Amino acid sequence: MSVNNDVRIDQPLLTALKSKHETFWPNSLLKSYHTIKKNPSLNRNELYQAEKLLRRFAPYLSLVFPETAEMNGMIESPIQWLPSMKKALQEHYHSSIPGNLVLKCDHELPIAGSIKARGGIYEVLKYAETLALKNNRLNIHDDYSKLASETFRQFFSQYSISVGSTGNLALSIGTMAAKLGFNVTVHMSHEAKEWKKSLLRSKGVNVVEHANDFSFAVDEGRKQCMADATCYFIDDENSLDLFLGYAVAALRLKKQFEEEKIQVNENHPLIVYLPCGVGGGPGGVTYGLKHVFGDHVHCYFAEPTHSPCMLLGLATGKHERISVQDIGLDNKTDADGLAVGRPSALAGRLIERLVNGIYTVDDQNLYKMLALLHSSESISLEPSALAGMYGPVLTQVHSHLETIKLTKDQLKNATHLVWATGGSLVPPAIMEDYIAVGERCLKEKPENPI
Numbered sequence: 001m002s003v004n005n006d007v008r009i010d011q012p013l014l015t016a017l018k019s020k021h022e023t024f025w026p027n028s029l030l031k032s033y034h035t036i037k038k039n040p041s042l043n044r045n046e047l048y049q050a051e052k053l054l055r056r057f058a059p060y061l062s063l064v065f066p067e068t069a070e071m072n073g074m075i076e077s078p079i080q081w082l083p084s085m086k087k088a089l090q091e092h093y094h095s096s097i098p099g100n101l102v103l104k105c106d107h108e109l110p111i112a113g114s115i116k117a118r119g120g121i122y123e124v125l126k127y128a129e130t131l132a133l134k135n136n137r138l139n140i141h142d143d144y145s146k147l148a149s150e151t152f153r154q155f156f157s158q159y160s161i162s163v164g165s166t167g168n169l170a171l172s173i174g175t176m177a178a179k180l181g182f183n184v185t186v187h188m189s190h191e192a193k194e195w196k197k198s199l200l201r202s203k204g205v206n207v208v209e210h211a212n213d214f215s216f217a218v219d220e221g222r223k224q225c226m227a228d229a230t231c232y233f234i235d236d237e238n239s240l241d242l243f244l245g246y247a248v249a250a251l252r253l254k255k256q257f258e259e260e261k262i263q264v265n266e267n268h269p270l271i272v273y274l275p276c277g278v279g280g281g282p283g284g285v286t287y288g289l290k291h292v293f294g295d296h297v298h299c300y301f302a303e304p305t306h307s308p309c310m311l312l313g314l315a316t317g318k319h320e321r322i323s324v325q326d327i328g329l330d331n332k333t334d335a336d337g338l339a340v341g342r343p344s345a346l347a348g349r350l351i352e353r354l355v356n357g358i359y360t361v362d363d364q365n366l367y368k369m370l371a372l373l374h375s376s377e378s379i380s381l382e383p384s385a386l387a388g389m390y391g392p393v394l395t396q397v398h399s400h401l402e403t404i405k406l407t408k409d410q411l412k413n414a415t416h417l418v419w420a421t422g423g424s425l426v427p428p429a430i431m432e433d434y435i436a437v438g439e440r441c442l443k444e445k446p447e448n449p450i
């Protein structure tokens with residue numbers, strides 16, 4: 001497909017994307033939250049319904065995943081202040097970050113160790129509940145810990161669940177669905193890490209490996225699943241349930257901010273930076289956050305320079321009808337969770353007027369920030385999860401915020417919330433390699449033009 005002929009996109013932007021230069025794209029479709037509140041496809045009530053479903057399952061989760069017992073079966077992550085990382089970033093990138101730097105620690109989410117523990121687990125639980133209710137095996141007022149019984153596992157074993165993934169969604173869905181008793185098949189794209197596959201196999205999950213990228217793995221999974229009447233396909237390119245599972249994070253964050261006395265209002269803006277693959281995770285979180293904080297929250301997505309699929313989809317208005325391969329990019333990045341060439345059809349449309357902008361980041365910088373975060377705060381993340389960390393140092397982001405009328409004083413009171421999306425399940429030896437690569441990058445290329 002010749003993108004230059006039939007797609008409207010700013011030429012300098014297209015050139016920057018094609019040459020894999022780090023780029024910032026301000027979203028010109030951005031609207032005030034209040035003008036788009038009445039989105040017919042989703043409403044605030046669905047967010048609360050999703051949160052309620054998770055609460056019904058809490059007794060079950062705390063029973064079968066003891067690591068969630070401490071939080072009474074809630075799958076939630078803490079937030080953490082990053083004063084030392086703020087210093088390290090400012091020094092390394094010769095920039096100044098006005099306001100506070102805070103990390104949302106989704107790498108610590110129980111069960112899956114990544115943001116996928118939100119969407120993936122929610123959709124599996126919702127499907128399980130629907131099946132059990134429909135077959136009169138469960139009442140919505142029951143104590144759901146009964147789902148841990150052998151009878152229920154037998155019941156769920158008549159059904160199968162399938163998903164296509166770059167790794168983490170498979171970990172989340174595979175672990176949860178296998179625990180309930182489902183037959184689970186995960187279709188992994190070529191960048192999926194070996195340790196993720198072996199971990200899944202050890203849980204009794206059927207792992208199918210594909211030599212192609214994410215979209216192919218999803219297509220293949222969808223096709224095979226459709227041929228089987230007892231198979232339910234969790235569609236990362238099109239699922240409203242996944243999206244809602246991510247969005248619930250916003251309701252929880254509001255409470256955490258209240259506990260930490262972090263204000264979000266006109267004079268205290270919240271600026272959020274989210275790593276983006278297919279778009280469901282960052283999209284769902286953004287959607288939820290705008291419902292909770294309105295126009296006082298500003299959300300930016302971060303993508304690898306080799307896989308800027310959401311940027312391309314939104315900037316051209318073509319959404320899932322364009323891929324990074326169409327403009328000659330290879331979709332090859334060490335940020336395996338973000339190695340997606342074509343954005344979600346659903347997420348892009350739900351957030352096209354909500355996301356403030358998207359920037360791209362080089363793998364080198366992901367590794368550098370990985371090493372900086374490790375040395376400054378002793379926090380270890382997988383490469384994908386660092387993409388958000390680049391936002392607070394980008395001058396383009398700051399000047400974009402100024403053009404949407406945030407003053408220097410407001411920025412001084414800002415909270416920069418970097419969404420850390422994964423890493424706690426990475427085997428220690430592999431994490432050491434990541435850190436070593438990062439340290440080498442810091443030495444070899446001490447300065448980086450932005």
Ligand SMILES: *Cc1c(COP(=O)(O)O)cnc(C)c1O
Pocket residue numbers: 114115116168169275276277278279280281282283337338340382384385421422423
């Ligand atoms: C999946 C993933 C993301 C992005 O989520 P999408 O829904 O694919 O946009 C970000 N970080 C990590 C570590 C992930 O696994």
